[in-house]
Amino acid sequence: MGLRFIFMLTRNDQTVSDAAEHLKTALSLGVRHIGFKDVGLPVSDLKSLNASIKAKGATSYLEVVSLDRESEIASARAAVEIGVDVLLGGTRVDDVLPVLNGSGIDYYPFPGRIVDHPSVLEGTVAEIAQSARDLASRDGVGGLDLLAYRSPTADVPELIAAVCAAAGKPVIVAGSIASKERIAAVRSAGAAGFTIGTAALEGHYPAEGEGLEAQLAGIVRDVAELNGHLSPFGKKNLDSAFGSLSESWTPRVAGHVNDMQIKLARFEGAHTWHFNPREDNLLLIHRGRLLVRFRDREEIIEEGEFIVVPHGVEHCPVALTETCEVVVLEPSTASATGGSDNAHRTEKAASV
Structure with missing residues (x-):
């Protein structure tokens, strides 16, 4: 799984009053991980947010920002009551784990010393890494x-890398991430994901356009690019592609789908009798009419129709029009076998 982007419906460590509207925007863009804080809205409103998140198949997160023991325990109980998927933050693991026991909630506490509000992380890299090691060793702690x-004070990429190495469990990086460069640094350091809240809500992330939709769209696109999830393929026009073919019965590769090749071929006249020893293939008629002779029957394939020819089945294609433009789908390993007069077969198809 690639780097996870968690959109937090928060500003300055509080869930915003218009979180429900922002949630609609995030869900419309297909954001799959969405969270909120345990302060800023009543539990009843947080329940509604959580229900909306999970109704769309997204993962919900509650991040604890409580600084005292009783408030943190209350927040853990709220997480159970709300029914979130993941509880982020907090430092009192011994108090929280019994509350979460049996709830199915993944628990990611804060390593290091957390002070003030908004939260600040204190300690050296070595101290925070040791805290991460201790926390991650606990049963019931799924990550940090x-x-x-x-x-x-810490060198942030060094800190993230040290914590990831010490924990041996997923690490979510939170707080003050407002650029593709920082997201890339988080990914390079080995983190499993990161959160963005205030930066997106206040328009700090470099994006094309104004407003939250543009902010989230920019973040999602950058994450997809960093994860290698952007498609390098554009559409192809079949008329133009067939127009580039100069030879008949010589397939040209137009694309790939996994280990399958999409080939284009112009048929003229009759082929020879042949069969594929191992692979099936599909013949889709783009222009013209094709007769396929089998040993037991004949099939005429019109424009917009296709036929599957199973492996091991002898057949002989014949173009019924002056030329017949055919899309062929078959494995890249496919080869035909026929008699000595099998001049139309090509061992490897060139690309178009």
Whole structure:
């Protein structure tokens, strides 16, 4: 799985009052990980947010920002009541784990010393890494929530890498990520994901256009690019592609789907009798009419129709029009076998 982007419906460590509207925007863009804080809205409103998130098949997160023991326990109980998928933050693991026991909630506490509000991460890289090691060793701790960019003294990429190495479990980086460069640094350091809240809501992320939709679209696109999830393929026009063919019965590769090749071929006249020893293929008629002779029957394939020819079945294609333009779908390993007069077969198809 690639780097995870978690959109937080928060500003300055509080869930925003118009979170429901922002949630609609995020869900419309296909954002799959969405969270909120345990302060800023009543639990009843947080329940509604959570229900909307999960109704769309997204993963919900509650991040704890409580600084005292009783408030943190109350937040853990709220997480159970709300029914979130993941509880982020908090530092009192011994108090929280019993509350979460049996709930199915993944727990990602903060490593290091957390002070103030908005939260600040204190400690050296070595101290925070040791804290991460200790926390991750606990049963019931599924990962860590690292306030890396809230550390006033640490080299942040070094800190993230050290915590990831020490934890051996997924690490989510939270706080003050507002550029593709920082997202790339988080990914390179080995983190599993990151959160963005205030930066997107206030329009700090470099994006094409104004407003939250543009912000989220820019973040999602950058994450997809960093994860290698952008498609390098554009559409192809079949008329233009067939127009580039100069020879008959000589397939040209127009694209690939997994281990399958999409080939284009112009048929003229009759082919020879032949068969594919191992692979099936599909013949789709783009222009013209094609007769396919089998040993037991004949099939006429019109424009917009296709036929599957199973492996091992002898057949002989014949163009019924002056030329017949055919899309062939078959494995890249496919080869035909026929008699000595099998001049039309090509061992390897060139690309178009």
